[in-house]
Amino acid sequence: MKRLIACVLAAALPGLAAAAPGRPYVNDKKAPENRKDLEAIQTALTSVLGKARAATVCIDLGQGSGSGVIVSEDGLILTAAHVSGGVRKDVTVIMEDGKKLKAVTLGLNSETDAAMIRITEEGKYPFIEVDREDTARLGDWVFSLGHSGGFDKERGSVVRLGRLVRMAESTIQSDCTLIGGDSGGPLFDLQGRLIGIHSRVGQQLQVNMHVPTSVFVKNWDALLKSEFVGEGPFAKKPEKGKGFLGLASEAHPDGGLKVTKVGKDTPAAKADIREGDILLKLNGTDLKTREQLQETLKEMAEGDPLEFAATRDGKPLTFKLKLGAR
Amino acid sequence: MHANLLFIPLFATLVCATGSRAQSLESNFRTTGPGVTAAFEPQRLVIQQSSAVVYQGRDEIAYGVVISPDGDVLTKASEIKGIDAAKLAVTIDQTKYTAVEIVGIDPVWDVAHLRVKASGLKPVVYAPTSAVPQGTWVVANGATSRTKRRVLGGIVSAKIREIPTAGGAALGVTLAQPKKKSDPQLVIEELSEKSGAKEAGLQPGDEITAIEGKPVKTREDIAKALKDRKAGAIIKVGYRRKNENLTADVRLMAREEMADQMSRNDQMSGDFSERRSGFPRILQHDILGASRSVGGPLLDLDGRCIGMNIARANRSESFAIPVEDLKAIAGRMLNHAKDRDAEPAAPAPDAQPAPSID
CATH class of the missing domain: 2.30.42.10 (PDZ domain)
Known part of the structure; x- marks a missing residue:
């Protein structure tokens, strides 16, 4: 019964979303048809990119690196569970300009690949808005950021444009191509709101999977309280007694x-x-x-x-x- | 940090395991689908006329940029490396040219200058600058049929910058460990399969004695002599074989290109350009054609050439030579060809066997 209700809702929502304020009209077209439509995508993207980029960070774990994104002024970061790897671990956060900050991993969900990190140095950090209302729709134009292949100050984080090509409950898929080092990085809608966190890829270029922000919203308190949730494939719980x-x-x-x-x-x-x-x-x-x-x-x-x-x-x-x- | 990245797990099975509630966008309307790329028809018409397809026999091996009305085309040099010009063919718009001359090579930028007998071609129109904001649309060659070029769209995706030679530029030799201090220090023990040293005919047992005419005695001397040199540069290596002093022209290569093992990210990337580092300056974008679709023009929405695609670096990064540098390279190569053609002693291009690239 529950499932049925959810289906009905999903069917009804696109109509509502179309009326949402600020939503670029081009998202409600099957495809851009001309230069005006292409420029609508470009204008939206370039106007929010600077802010999105400033909030995107590299998570340096010593043994490797991933990405993350700051979602509050005091330095709360969303990332992937397979990046943070555990709770209450010390990690280093690298900002776009190369500044290094101390941080600690908070909670994670090992089944959906969601995790939080907090910058422990006091400061006011650039941050982005999280889409808490789950407004992203199949076919929407989106962009991804991340420190592909590791931090590179000369290059900065890499931006890629694509569409949402598959939507499921705990995974959304885009054709913004991801690679190692992007893990934990942000996926944005054209209004610059966070809609997902990079998680994993398939062999094909079009298979790039992200944890939707709804999964974070659902787990928010547990993640904030540094809980290790679930027994999934994305992180292994430290064993008691070891x-x-x-x-x-x-x-x-x-x-x-x-x-x-x-x-x-x-x-x-x-x-x-x-x-x-x-x-x-x-x-x-x-x-x-x-x-x-x-x-x-x-x-x-x-x-x-x-x-x-x-x-x-x-x-x-x-x-x-x-x-x-x- | 690059050595051990946090990987993005490959989870092929999860894609289909998410149940019946998943919605999927039909491939026609995905970013690379024909339903979307149809919006780039004005730019496609430019690609149709001002890009070239380079064939070896019947296989497409690269694309090219048409830079003059008279048949001058630039392409990615390493993609035609070792191929006899007689085996090359070039298609521009709907015409196939089977007489192709390799006029020159710029090893630093990895650009080759080809010429076919044509007139009245439509060369690319250069964009005024490559300094456009990130997120700006760009258009490049996608797949092609015999008569019709297709295109892909993407965006400028990172800062313009130098791509240093991955792992440094090297000869590609392993030196034997001398038994005594007084023994020669620079005797070759092994050569990497893909190395420029092997290409140039060096062999195990050869003792390296000089680089660019300067004597070398130790490993440090070699390191010093190669420092700041770029991949693709050709250097004179003096060596001793059976008491005979010889020299060879060795093409330096990025250490990374000669490595036998692929990194995890490279395994994930599948298809990438063999030569993808050691460029003085590149414009990065997110159009990911096959590695053999590199070499063609990168256009802005006005259909002007903002760069030349020079490498598919990996699964998420493609590099183009920015228009400022491309103009300079094209100018240099055209002038060089003009000087050569003007020399009275030089035989007509037709009479000359086409050089192959080494």
């Missing part, structure tokens, strides 16, 4: 755990935990025995945040770190 801290401890007679050894280059060492420190609390819970700490860590996974309340030579200290991979 997280790594890198210290040895023993119960301390006056309470807490005394650190007896810290491994070199481990997450513990990087957080400046030292031999002799007394760990009193982990994420707000009192620490009493070594076994208790081990049990707690067993329930956690790589990337999970830890906050220790501790003392060193009687002085209180706090350590914030993330579990590494074993």
Whole structure:
């Protein structure tokens, strides 16, 4: 029943959309017929391209790179789950002018390839409007941006023009050709609104798939809360019990755990935990025995945040770190 | 960063797995479909008259730009590399010309100057500038039939810039590791299959002794001698073979072109131009014909030539020589041909066997 209703709606909407303000008339033609129609597409595209480009970023993961797009002034970024690869990971965002910014991955949906990243450096960032009303229609003229093949300052992000050639519930397809490095980059309508995020391609040039913004809207809160949603092919959940801290401890007679050894280059060492420190609390819970700490860590996974309340030579200290991979 | 890109997964199966609710646009109205390209009929008429199709026997191997009424055509040099001019044919509009002369080559820009016996052709009209905003429509050769050129439309898609030689320009040789410090340092152990060194007849065991007349003794000397040189440039390499001192003209190539393994992005791209880097300046667009459809003019909506297609770089990037540079190249090549023809000692073009390109 639900499916039927949805079908009816989909059929009724194009009529409504045609009347939507700002929608270029050429979208409601089967094809551009003459120079005037072609120029209508060109004029719309060139008038919004600068703003769209300023908000398009490269996501540098050290091991590779993808793309993304800023959707709020304080630096919220939409990208693909197979780009962010996990939650609460540190990544670098590169702006069109080459400026590098620190950022952290928020939530992702591993079934639909949707993910969020937040720039953690304070600032006012160029951003674009998200089409939250799902107004894009089959055949609409669209353009894609992305750092094809990686960041190249001399070139900038690459713009491609095409049409929406296939629409399904959690995937839209365009004939704007994509390539490695574009993943996570934005697909825009001719009004410069974000309608999709680049996800994957088929062998044919015409098969370029994007996650529609409706998928982001549906998952918005979970993504904002850094949740790892689903068990799909686009990201793998870190396994519980495989997280790594890198210290040895023993119960301390006056309470807490005394650190007896810290491994070199481990997450513990990087957080400046030292031999002799007394760990009193982990994420707000009192620490009493070594076994208790081990049990707690067993329930956690790589990337999970830890906050220790501790003392060193009687002085209180706090350590914030993330579990590494074993 | 380029070495390890976050890939775009190839998910061929997902396309059909999305269920019955999916709507699909008929191919006629997709960006490359005839229903859309019909809007470019005025520009197609220009392509029909002012672009050329270059054939080897019956196979289309490249397109070309008509630059004079008298049969001068520019095309992409590397696409006709190694082909005897006698085997080339050129079609302009509906006329096929089977007597084709290769007049000259510009190795840096990878442009070849062809000439056929014709008069009254309609050469391209140059656009005043290539500095147009990104997102501006451009039109280029699509497929062709024997008599009719088709077109594809796209947009200017990135900044005009230099495309440095991918991996640097190189001879394409692997040097043997000397056993002792006093041994010669520059003995060739292996040659890349596609290298200019192999083309020029160098062999394993040859010892490189000089580059462009300057003696070289170490790997650093070679690196220094090749630094800042472009792919396509021909350099004189001195070498010793069995106590005999010889020289060879070696065409430098981009290291990337000689690599045996394709990157993931190249696998994804399928068809791309063999020579796609080492251009002093290019205009980038998103028209993706087959690699053999490179060499023709890139037009603006006024039908003026804004550039010459010189490489399909990958699945999402195509390069054209910007009109300013194209005009200079065409002028240079026409003048060069004029000087040559004016030399009284030179035999008439007809009497001269057509040179093949090396």
